[in-house]
Amino acid sequence: MWGSDVIYLDNAATSFPKPPEVAAAISDFLTDKAGNPGRSGHGLALAAQGVVSDTRRALASFLGAGDPARLAFTLNATDALNLALWGLLRPGDRVVTTSMEHNAVARPLFALAESGVAVHRIPCARDGSLDLADLECELRSMPTRLVAMTHASNVCGTVLPIAEAAELAHRHGALILVDAAQTAGVLPVDVTARGIDLLAVPGHKGLLGPTGTGALYVAPGLELTPTRQGGTGSRSEELRQPRQMPDRLEAGTVNTVGIAGLGAALRLLRNGGAAEVRAHEEALTARLLDGLRDIPGVHVQGTGDASRQVAVVSVTVDGWEPVDLGAALDSSFKIAVRAGLHCAPLAHHSIGTYPQGTVRLAPGPTTTPSEIDETLAALRELALAAG
Ligand SMILES: Cc1ncc(COP(=O)(O)O)c(C=O)c1O
Structure with missing residues (x-):
């Protein structure tokens, strides 16, 4: 085979x-629970809603996010990063980033730069490491809205100091977005303890879930502009996209099948x-x-x-x-x-x-x-x- x-x-x-548990959870979901979560009141819809809520809770607890509602499910890490960058930045904003970024960060930033966002890239060393003095120097030089950086390089594996970078960003009035594509499920990523404002994770790498899964964590008090509007199953009488999370960022039916598999993977990774x-x-x-x-x-x-x-x-x-x-x-x-x-x-x-x-x-x-x-x-x- x-x-x-x-x-x-x-x-x-x-x-x-x-893990076989992931395949089993997907099969079980498709056989017994595959209604549309949050849309209807019948048993299958409630069963699907239960699976989505359980996975959201498990992921929140895994990432140290107190409130599960601050996590929006996405298609992958790229989707989460785009949501964070396009949902936060406006022409005139300044972003500081690093030279170790994946195109999932570098390309949206390139496109945002074309629409008036100033992007400054800090060169990393030959071994992939980031000098925090360079970051501090950049943050001191000009008002900055966001530090956008990877937690670990997908090219050479080097881990970057996200907690220290978050502390520096906040000291200089900036927010921090972390791309945890190579670390979620492997290195501890406690968003609350480390002061991370926005964290993008794929469900299909270290978290061991299926492809088509990912999530964006948005810190309490931070409101992103949705990049997609549509049905959420909530406040259907209003044409304006709901403000409450996660509905604000989750228009349309989520990948329930994948989320069922991700939930099973998270049960293996916890404890x-x-x-x-x-x-x-x-x-x-x-x-x-x-x-x-x-x-x-x-x-x-x-x-x-x-x-x-x-x-x-x-x-x-x-x-x-x-x-x-x-x-x-x-x-x-x-x-x-x-x-x-x-x-x-x-x-x-x-x-x-x-x-x-x-x-x-x-x-x-x-x-x-x-x-x-x-x-x-x-x-x-x-x-x-x-x-
Ligand atoms: C550092 C990094 N960021 C982002 C991504 C994009 O992840 P996804 O394929 O889940 O969109 C990857 C994928 O390899 C990555 O390694």
């Missing part, structure tokens, strides 16, 4: 395999599940980094320190174009990786791997140490073949 004999190292794109995943992935990352150091011709990007990154390791190999190396790993060794720019060209400029990009190895919760060893052996063989 496809998938069962593949070494899957593309968890930074989407996690695979999904220490996520910490176990992190410990497992950190150990695999350390094993990978150690092994890569011993292969002649292999160059590892990032900090080289598993405790300072998520399980995302980028390499270049002398004599290989990353896309060809990725294809060889797939066709000759059944190792699934991602090669190229990973939708983050600015990050490659920062770490010195533009335009060819890198090969990205991203282990996940079910990756085994022996799969890491097999990958190292394959890379050694390919590196020697080119040398």
Whole structure:
């Protein structure tokens, strides 16, 4: 069967395999509960509403958001980031961002810049790290509405200091939007304790849910302009989009099927599940980094320190174009990786791997140490073949 004999190292794109509990919850929902939540009063609609509310509560508690209503479900992290950026920023506003951003942040900001938002990008270091002194300098130089930054790079895994950045942003009168696409489900993201105003998460990566799921957290007191208007099942007599969250940002039927699967994944991750995943992935990352150091011709990007990154390791190999190396790993060794720019060209400029990009190895919760060893052996063989 496809998938069962593949070494899957593309968890930074989407996690695979999904836990069997996720598939079971989706099947159960489709069989027994698939009404339209919040729209009707019959049993199936109420059952669907129950599933959506339970998942919202579980996600809120997982992210440290006191009030579940402050979380709006979205299609993915990109959808959540767009909602935050277009819902908050107006011509004349200023945004400070970093050079490690994924296009999910960089492209909306580029479009917003064309409509009169000032965007300043702080260059990160070659290992992907952000110097907080640079952020402070920028915030001090001019009034800023928003700091928009990733929690961890999807290119080299480097973790950025979001709590300290939030503190700096607030000290200078700005809000902070965090892209937690590579950290939600793996690193603790406590929005209340860390003072995060807006947090975008995908449901389908570290949270282990299905594709088509994501969420945006909006801090209490912050009101975004909806980017979509429509039915919410509430205040149907009014033509104005309701103000109350989450209806304000959730026009139309949500992805109930996906949300049912996400709820099952969250039940696995709570009560220490996520910490176990992190410990497992950190150990695999350390094993990978150690092994890569011993292969002649292999160059590892990032900090080289598993405790300072998520399980995302980028390499270049002398004599290989990353896309060809990725294809060889797939066709000759059944190792699934991602090669190229990973939708983050600015990050490659920062770490010195533009335009060819890198090969990205991203282990996940079910990756085994022996799969890491097999990958190292394959890379050694390919590196020697080119040398
Ligand atoms: C850092 C980062 N931000 C945003 C995204 C977009 O996530 P999604 O595919 O859920 O829209 C990704 C996806 O890889 C990412 O790595």
